[in-house]
Amino acid sequence: MFNKIKHIWHVIRRLSGDDAYERYLTHHAQFHATMVDAPEPLSRKAFFKLWQDKKWTGINRCC
Amino acid sequence: MPKFLKSVAWFAVAMLGAYALSGIALNRGESINAIWMVTAAVCIYAIAYRFYASWIAAKVLTVDETRATPAERLDNGRDFVPTNKWIVFGHHFAAISGPGPLIGPTLAAQFGYLPGTLWILIGVVLGGAVQDMVTLFFSTRRNGRSLGQMARDEIGSIGGTAALIGTFMIMIILIAVLGLVVVNAMKHSPWATSTIAATIPIAMIVGLYMRHIRPGRVLEASAIGVALLLLSVLAGGWIDHSATLRVLFDHEGLPLAYAIILYGFAAAVLPVWLLLAPRDYLSTFMKLGTIFLLAIAIVVLQPEIHMPAVTQFIDGTGPIFGGKLFPFVFITIACGAVSGFHALIASGTTPKLITNERDIRMIGYGGMLLESFVAMMAMIAATVLEPGVFFAINSPAGVVGQTAVEAVATINSWGFPVTVEQMEQLAKDMGESSLFARTGGAPSLAVGMASIFASAFGKSLLALWYHFAIMFEALFILTTLDAGTRVGRFMLQDILGNFNQKLGETSYMPSVILTSGLVVAGWGYFLYIGVIDPNGGVNILWPLFGIANQMLAAIALCVATSIIVKSGKARYAWVTGLPLTWLVVITSTAAYEKIFSDDIRVGFFAAANHLSAQLLSGVLSVEKAAVAPRLIFNQHLDAYLTMFFVFVLWIVVIDMINISRRHLQGKKVLASSEEPYVKTALE
Secondary structure: OHHHHHHHHHHHHHHHOOOHHHHHHHHHHHHHOOOOOOOOOOOHHHHHHHHHHHHOOOOOOOO | OOHHHHHHHHHHHHHHHHHHHHHHHHOOOOOEEHHHHHHHHHHHHHHHHHHHHHHHHHHHOOOOOOEOOHHHHOOOOOOOOOEOHHHHHHHHHHHHOOOHHHHHHHHHHHHOHHHHHHHHHHHHHHHHHHHHHHHHHHHHOOOOOOHHHHHHHHOOHHHHHHHHHHHHHHHHHHHHHHHHHHHHHHOOOHHHHHHHHHHHHHHHHHHHHHHHHOOOOHHHHHHHHHHHHHHHHHHHHHHHHOHHHHHHHOOOHHHHHHHHHHHHHHHHHOOOOOOHHHHHHHHHHHHHHHHHHHHHHHHHHOOEEOOOOOOHHHHOOOOOOOOOHHHHHHHHOOOOOOOOOHHHHHOOOHHHHEOOHHHHHHHHHHHHHHHHHHHHHHHHHHHOOOHHHHHHHHOOHHHHOOOHHHHHHHHHHOOOOOOHHHHHHHHHHHOOOOOOOOOOOHHHHHHHHHHHHHHHHOHHHHHHHHHHHHHHHHHHHHHHHHHHHHHHHHHHHHHHOOOOHHHHOOOOHHHHHHHHHHHHHHHHHHHHHHHHOOOOOHHHHHHHHHHHHHHHHHHHHHHHHHHHHHOOOHHHOHHHHHHHHHHHHHHHHHHHHHHHOOOOOOOHHHHHHHHHHHHHHOOOOHHHHHHHHHHHHHHHHHHHHHHHHHHHHHHHHHHHHHHHHHHHOOOOOOOOOOOOOOEOOOO
16 A cells, blocks of 8 residues: 555656656766766756756647 | 456446447437446447557557667657656646647537537547547657658648648637637636636746745645645635725726736746746646546536537527537537647657557557546536526627526527526626626536536535636636747747748747747737627637647648558558548538638628628617727638638648559659667667
8 A cells, every 4th residue: 555655656756747856867877877077967956947948848738 | 357258348348338328319308417428438438449449559550569669769868768658648648638628518518418429439539539649659650750740751841831830820729719718707707817817926936936945846836836726716705705806806808808918928938937837737736636526526426417418509500609510519629529739749749758659559549538538527517507507608698688688588588498596696606796608618617517516525615616617727728828829939930940040049039029929919819809709709719729620630630641551551541531531521611611601600701791781881889880890800811711721721631642642553652751660678
């Protein structure tokens, strides 16, 4: 039961983009793991700005 | 489950669906329970999804589970990301479901509950869901290319341009009609106006919170926003009861229309994080919550449908909009049955997230089925009302008469009992001054929802439920208005960028202001005309929107049909060819009637000539004579616009037929733009 609620919470966070920054950090760590002078990951604020701007270019809402 | 048991179970579903459907279709005389409509819908969706959609996926599209999708091949962690299918389904559904499926069925209920219900069910199974799924599939095979690009690649540049122009025009008309719906819901309603106005600062608070106070905490911010929205519904009630405050929010239609136009411009120019993005979160949460609540309430309460199966208005004399059952029920209900707009979502954003081709059936076909279910619930909410009440709310004053006594007399003469006292009591219960001639569908849907909610969750709160429903509708209507204006602006900047590079830059402020202004002026014009039109405006704008939306659906199906033929599966071309043919027939017939009909409530030219004659002979009142020239001009404009839509549609259809014929004759045609096969490395 508890696991189920946890899973639903995970899905809600994922759908709403609440966990977007955490996923970005994971992606960043994996992608740059082998590089010597890997760039610092973006701050939460800077990342969120990019993420939101990207989301709202193009058609993403309908009638 | 053993195969035999499975077959038995599916047979039972089929039988139950057939039983429920025959129950609602053959029922005459006594009223029918809404639960039968829900049962019929769910069984039909299940059968269609399990058998028809699977068959299309396997035979027509030949979905290949071993083939790498663009999300896998081009994974960049940004737009191309392999994503869990439930997450993609959620995103896709949030994107396709707007206010359309709530409005169309409400208006089409003037024909009775049966025609609209049958069209929603048949239309989605054979048309809308097929269009969404095949478009999603073909775009996935083409690295997520947009409908316009696919039309250019597969049919030719004319098809591509047609899709682009079609999209832009739909946007303009859609926003105008949605604006009109909100204006009609706010007219002389301080409660609704103050609540809807409050959604703007609430969205901004949410935007600031997730941008600056706690960056990226989307759920926290949304929870605060939803709480504030519910509070604003309560606060609206207090304002309505305060003699000094209520006058601030008590307005005629025209000032409210100007306010919406001004708001639309501000929303298009302001940064997205401040208004558009937070409003979208709130409206998505509200929408999912309310639809879910409505579904539960209908199942728990099992309300009786009071509207007859078929009304006398199938002969074209209906008060809400003029025109016969054929073709106008098919034009009025676009979203929920077939919506061309979805092809823009199904090509572009969604395909870039799909992990495996086998998810396409669930996301494309399944997503549209859910949207159709929303339309069914809107139909139920409209038809549980007493027909007399339904027509009193939705009929414009220009048709039934200016005063309550006149309106009631007209509606009674149609055989639908309703009294002035009944309407006054209803308005009082809902916390409104009057519910006569509140056209556009939102107030009647809100009354229907409020009655259902109040019966299921507490009768004393009718007025609160009513204004909650109005707030919920207005919230995502305004989201569509914001997002649509922005998309229109991008498209216009894209076009202008061909002539002047600077104008094409999306961050160049003079260009932003110019193009936003042009888009807002476009829909603002139609909104203005809709407000000054004594017949309510919805009766003109909604069919125009329907024709445009069905035209876009036909273009998407043309692209799909030509791809199916070119891939050597001409024997299956009927899968998209059948809905395409139907759409071409209904849009062409509807357009023909809108242009050439002698009925002044159907034909644009007939209406314009009638009004001109009235103006010349001096029978119009001073007020009506003052706006008549503008209405006449608008009727002409709408007629030419309709001609243009049909012209564009036929060009694309002829192009598609030519390409298919040449291919079948073995002549050279544009090569398929499908990306080559790459084996997937994912599990």
